[in-house]
Amino acid sequence: MYQVIIVIHVLLGLGIIGLILMQQGKGADAGAAFGTGSAGSVFGAQGAASFLSRATAILATLFFITSLGLAIINGHKGVAFDLMSSSDVKEETAGVPQLQGQAAVDSVSTVPAIKAEDIPEVKVVEPVKGAEIKDTQVPKAEEMKTVK
Secondary structure (H helix, E strand, C coil), rough: HHHHHHHHHHHHHHHHHHHHHHCCCCCCCCHHCCCHHHEEEEEECCCCHHHHHHHHHHHHHHHHHHHHHHHHHHHHCCCCHHHCCCCCCCCCCCCCCCCCCCCCCHHHCCCCCCCHHHHCCCCCCCCCCCCCCCCCCCCCCCCCCCCC
């Protein structure tokens, strides 16, 4: 039922777009589009404006009804979904390798920690002597110019 209403809703929206694009501006006469006077137009003496505006109003009313129906159906699903209450990260353990002699890993938090003795020492590199920046010139600021 939900998918049927969505399909009808999308078709109504496309129909409204098409009817609005077919309508002429207020200053343009509907009969001018057919090359004759307005009395000889396809839609009668009043022209196409009243037919297109009525059709647009009917489609817009149906569009609002389907929008309201979709909102009611979504409201009665019974599942309250709050974006702020959902967790950002889903824990997956499928990619965590097993260590020799251990059982399967239950969660990511059971991965063994690295001991301080296993961490290699970091060598401190001294800067090269004689690689200093010399003869640096800083440009002086110009006076502010005002437009008169």
